[in-house]
Amino acid sequence: MPPLRFMAVFAHPDDETSAAGGTLCRVIDEGGEALVVTATRGGTGGQRIAREELPAVREAELRAVLRSYGVASPPLLLGYRDQEMKDADPAEVTARVLDAMRAFKPDVVATFGPLGISRHDDHIAIHRAAREAFYAYAKEAQGEPPPRLWYAAIDTSVGGDIDGLELDGPEAAPNVYVDAADYWRKKSGALRLYRSQEDAQEFAAYLEANFFACETFHQEHPALEEGHVVLGP
Numbered sequence: 001m002p003p004l005r006f007m008a009v010f011a012h013p014d015d016e017t018s019a020a021g022g023t024l025c026r027v028i029d030e031g032g033e034a035l036v037v038t039a040t041r042g043g044t045g046g047q048r049i050a051r052e053e054l055p056a057v058r059e060a061e062l063r064a065v066l067r068s069y070g071v072a073s074p075p076l077l078l079g080y081r082d083q084e085m086k087d088a089d090p091a092e093v094t095a096r097v098l099d100a101m102r103a104f105k106p107d108v109v110a111t112f113g114p115l116g117i118s119r120h121d122d123h124i125a126i127h128r129a130a131r132e133a134f135y136a137y138a139k140e141a142q143g144e145p146p147p148r149l150w151y152a153a154i155d156t157s158v159g160g161d162i163d164g165l166e167l168d169g170p171e172a173a174p175n176v177y178v179d180a181a182d183y184w185r186k187k188s189g190a191l192r193l194y195r196s197q198e199d200a201q202e203f204a205a206y207l208e209a210n211f212f213a214c215e216t217f218h219q220e221h222p223a224l225e226e227g228h229v230v231l232g233p
Contacts, residue, residue: 003032007106009097009130011085011122012042013062014194018203019117019152020110021069021187022180022215026232028070029183035104036066036075037097039126042197043082049196055082057196065190076100085125090132093125098133102140106147109134110217113151113171127151131220138221150176150217174216175224179232181213 006027008016016024016036027034041055049057062075078096080088101109111130116123134149141147153174156167180187188207194200219229 003027003030005105005107006032006034007037007101007104007109008034009037009039009100009109009111009126011039011112011116011120011126012045012082013038013058014042014065014191014197014200015112015123016062017065017187017190017194018200019112020215020217021065021190022183023110023178023217023231024066024069024071025183025186026178026180033073034069034071035073035100035106036062036071037078037100038062038075039078039085039093039129040080040082040122041077045082045197045199048198054196058194061194061196065193068186068190068193073104083122085122088125090125090129093129094132094136097129098136101133101137105141107145108148108150109137110150110152113153113218114169115166115171117152117154117167117171118165134221146222148219149221150219153216153218155216170218170220173218175228176217176219177214177228177230177232178217179213179230180215181232184211184213 004027008020010016024034042058043055112123112127116127138147151170153171154167155174156172188204191200191204
């Protein structure tokens with residue numbers, strides 16, 4: 001498989017690592033390129049940093065994480081207010097994400113599924129914008145293979161052990177398995193770089209205690225006729 005152009009579209013700094021940190025590492029190691037689009041700067045998450053300082057801190061953490069992965073492109077921060085994505089103009093958000101897709105020309109777009117994994121309003125809003133933008137981009141794209149749309153997904157036998165998740169639909173039905181065994185420690189280390197975030201520290205500890213060989217996604221487009229795909233050995 002030729003190197004991928006991988007675009008991750010998520011709501012907050014650290015979402016990209018929780019959902020796709022190992023995949024980002026693999027893409028870069030295999031000579032591909034990656035772009036992370038983050039809708040907010042995460043101005044309300046965490047209790048360790050003063051609110052007025054938190055957006056700048058979380059942006060700096062995101063940039064440090066992407067450097068640790070070897071991602072050359074700086075993150076694209078859309079600048080929406082944390083916890084207020086549901087109030088943003090959906091057409092505007094979609095248009096901005098579509099502009100990023102047209103400029104980057106991804107082979108794969110990864111984002112949240114319809115329930116946002118944790119049912120967070122910001123996650124659901126960026127899912128809707130990314131999905132609509134993707135289908136407009138896919139309609140414009142030329143050549144084969146067509147671009148792919150992946151949703152972060154968790155096998156329910158695993159997700160049931162993670163507090164606060166109510167998985168359903170495509171998010172509970174992975175059909176793409178990315179071999180991330182070589183990157184699991186790198187992913188947990190990246191989560192540790194999000195020092196302002198208690199949740200990131202807890203997830204890092206969970207990963208350190210529970211080894212997973214794969215990151216999993218649900219491919220919505222194009223539909224998979226053979227059940228699933230595996231990236232890696």
